[in-house]
Amino acid sequence: MNANRPWWRPDGFTVYAVIYLTFIYLPVLFLPLFSFNKSKYIAFPLKGFTLQWYQKMINTPDLLEALMNSVKVGVAVAILSTMFGLLAAKAVTRYRIPGRGAVMGFIMVPLVIPGIILAISLLILISQLDIPLSLWTVGFAHMLLCTPFAMLVLISRMEGFDRCLEEAALDLGENAWMTFWRVTFPIVLPGIVASLLLTFTISFDEFVLAFFLTSTDPTLPIYIWSSLRFPTKIPAVLALGASIFVISFFVVAFAEWFRRRGVKTDSTSGF
């Protein structure tokens, strides 16, 4: 940007950037705005400030249960898919596997299959096997979806990892297990955190798979979607949305801080 330009006469790029950011963030900001609005209709003009929707949110067991369902599935999926991703990334970057390209391609396929196709095929498979639909089936589907993401994040982290570091730890008297905990894990940790956050987020707001594969326990996106038919439920959903927005803001900020810290400590070893 031209530094000599007075702020009241911005150049084209500035205007573009401002419009762009407004389009992206303005709708998101409506969420907290209307969550404090007295009227139960989402429309201007605003009617006054209230916290009742937050109260109502806390007093809606269905909603809280849906939230808990999503958190449970999300946490389990994040941990498991990150673990699988870690093992796969280690295998891919450490050992010469015959047909490595094919294996990689196979694992990455869920990334490019349209969600609806994946959902239908899983539904067919699961009903063929006579497995009852539940949060377990949702979790299973989400793991299928999330593992490739975890792998991508972790492979890029592991690829820069110097093999000699593990040998050095071994040479200095540590066994394979302690070598992992004292060397490999701390160095790969920022990647693990990134993978956990990413996979949790993907699972947390995934709709299509959850819609097809859940039974009586809805996840949060399903609950929100079904609430849209009942206008009275909407303000509480807004309050929940606003709360999640604030929480995720802090989580992302923390993750970014953590990532930067990681980048700083290994800037010399070629990451």
Added chain:
Amino acid sequence: MSDAIISFQGVSKHFGSVKAVEDASFDIQRGEFFSLLGPSGCGKTTLLRMVAGFEIPSAGEIMIDGQPMSATPPNHRPVNMVFQNYAIFPHLDVRNNIAFGMRKAGLTRAELDKRIDEALELIKLPGYGKRGAEELSGGQRQRVALARALIKQPKVLLLDEPLGALDKKLREQMQIELRQLQQQIGITFLFVTHDQEEALTLSDRIAVMSEGAVIEIASPAQLYESPGSRFVADFIGSMNFFEGEVTSSTGNTMTVQTGALGTVSVSDSRAQMTSGQKAWVAIRPEKMQPVFSDPGTGINTVTGTMGPSAYLGDRSHFYVHLPQREEPALVALQNLERSMNHLHKPNQTVWLQWTSDAVVVLPRD
């Protein structure tokens, strides 16, 4: 048994069809600075990694201090390694890098701190303990890697081209420090390098390797002054080779008939050869003395004409064309004076002289 700290007994290592190390059998003495020297890909690193335990020999046994090592994993071997890229742990500071291997040493916090301080003192980095790995220069990382290995008080310190990544000045300084350090602490060093000058500077003994085989083991002076084979003579320093045939041999004095140098007499030859055997006569460039006016004697003298020359600062190299030899002979001359008029007269006649002590005779096949 002698005082061998490491004993290689018929050690081989094959990677598929690649014979990285082939039937190595030799001993390294306690307290020695021992180097493995050879061209790239000759198996030096592989041999070193077998001592550390990162590679398992395909055949043979490595003994460390009398103990067979084939069943001992790397973390239980009484040796430590300085890696070529130093492998400093990026997530730990200098102190914690040095302390890494001391977890099971059973020291109190205070004892450990004292040991680390001593180690930092030893590598001349006192006060650097809190530095992160990324805040160190190449030479400093190298020292930290040294301290981290030495604090474990290994029976043998393994070093894989530890000076390769440093610039020339720093490398020369580190060579001196490394040698002093080794003499000070008295630990056996097994040092890998492809730099022959470095090996000559540092080592008590050098094993010259080629294509997986150990060709010769000797002191630096012996390798340079009386190498045992044409490969070693050629690999270490530069050498002029002249084809010839032994005409007489009495005791350790020989005469060899060559095309380019005429009859050459050799004293104190390491190779004992008999009359009629094919031979190489080998003379180092600095041992052929150029004379620019006819010395009048035909003994140990050859006449040639000046070819291209190169000025190297402390010395000059020039090529002398000899009759009956396609390749010109390389002659090195110390630049004792600042004027070097002799270098700038190509096609000038020059007489090369040597003493019979300067000549090495090697079998030729």
